[in-house]
Amino acid sequence: MSGPAQDWEENSPERLYVITGGRSGTSEQDALDLVTLVVSRSEPQPGAQPEHTAIVRMCHYPLSVAEISAYLRLPASAVTVLLADLLADGRVEARAPIPAASLPDAELLEAVMHGLQRL
Amino acid sequence: MDFKGSDTLPGPRCEDALPSSAAAAVKIVVVGGFGVGKTTLVGSVSEIRPLTTEETMTRAGVGVDDVAGVERKTETTVAMDFGRISIDERLVLYLFGTPGQERFWFLWNGLFDGALGAVVLVDTRRLEVSFDVIGRLEDRGVPFVVAVNTFPGAPRYPVEELRTALDLPDYVPLVECDARDRSSSRDVLMALMRYLHSLTVTPEPQ
Numbered sequence A: 001m002s003g004p005a006q007d008w009e010e011n012s013p014e015r016l017y018v019i020t021g022g023r024s025g026t027s028e029q030d031a032l033d034l035v036t037l038v039v040s041r042s043e044p045q046p047g048a049q050p051e052h053t054a055i056v057r058m059c060h061y062p063l064s065v066a067e068i069s070a071y072l073r074l075p076a077s078a079v080t081v082l083l084a085d086l087l088a089d090g091r092v093e094a095r096a097p098i099p100a101a102s103l104p105d106a107e108l109l110e111a112v113m114h115g116l117q118r119l
Numbered sequence B: 001m002d003f004k005g006s007d008t009l010p011g012p013r014c015e016d017a018l019p020s021s022a023a024a025a026v027k028i029v030v031v032g033g034f035g036v037g038k039t040t041l042v043g044s045v046s047e048i049r050p051l052t053t054e055e056t057m058t059r060a061g062v063g064v065d066d067v068a069g070v071e072r073k074t075e076t077t078v079a080m081d082f083g084r085i086s087i088d089e090r091l092v093l094y095l096f097g098t099p100g101q102e103r104f105w106f107l108w109n110g111l112f113d114g115a116l117g118a119v120v121l122v123d124t125r126r127l128e129v130s131f132d133v134i135g136r137l138e139d140r141g142v143p144f145v146v147a148v149n150t151f152p153g154a155p156r157y158p159v160e161e162l163r164t165a166l167d168l169p170d171y172v173p174l175v176e177c178d179a180r181d182r183s184s185s186r187d188v189l190m191a192l193m194r195y196l197h198s199l200t201v202t203p204e205p206q
Ligand SMILES: Nc1nc2c(ncn2[C@@H]2O[C@H](COP(=O)(O)OP(=O)(O)O)[C@@H](O)[C@H]2O)c(=O)[nH]1
Pocket: B032, B033, B034, B035, B036, B037, B038, B039, B040, B041, B097, B149, B150, B151, B152, B177, B178, B179, B180
């Protein structure tokens, strides 16, 4: 099986248009941060778009949107469109980042310092 | 499936997988001019080989052949390198390196939303980029520390002279580092965390 866009120039506007169906800027998509963690909830759907299948496969363990973007070699903005589809179908779950509102809380910072000290 | 002609499925190597317990992430942004050592710093503390995420920007070309009245669009692709540090079974820290020049600021919206803070990486041979970055971070209210990556042969200034040169307020930490060195880079992140921690007690003077 081959991806529909494989012969196209990497990340040309045309390729991205096909992969995302020309969609962008939906509210589901906006809720996904670069460091939202994505985890699969099911096996890939037979006959699904190759990019959808690839995401479901690689997210067997949690992966950030940024990592998915890196492994698929797609811009994060295209990845979030694909993720919105998978979320709507319940194929993946999204674990939102800890919002650092205006100021992150002291306990969170202490946890991070602890982790860094072990490096 | 055929992704870029490779036989393997795209995804992390087994040893790069996060535990299923990973529940949430936080991020720090490393910002500075080209070649200042962002990728090097990210790579020296990251538990995974740094990865690259790209974003494309489409904008109308300026001053290019619009003879036919056709608006020319230019595509700019900007790569951001990033790395990862597992803090504990539940918490993951991501570090993003992003170019500091004004023309890349379109990347900052998603990137800085929810970020803990930033490291401004400075090369003393090219301080100009740092001015704009520092001003922009101040405007956005993003807390940051400044780290001077010491290159051989680069002019060395006493820290206080640099502070003056960068017009940096007293309360903003200014540290030196060697981005190639893991513990030195870790110390930069620690300086940021300590600074952020101090802000939870004493908010930044306005
Ligand atoms: N001597 C020295 N070289 C460095 C240091 N940090 C980075 N470099 C080198 O400078 C070059 C640019 O660094 P890179 O991390 O790619 O910069 P970036 O464009 O900011 O991501 C690379 O060849 C690095 O090996 C440093 O602290 N000392």
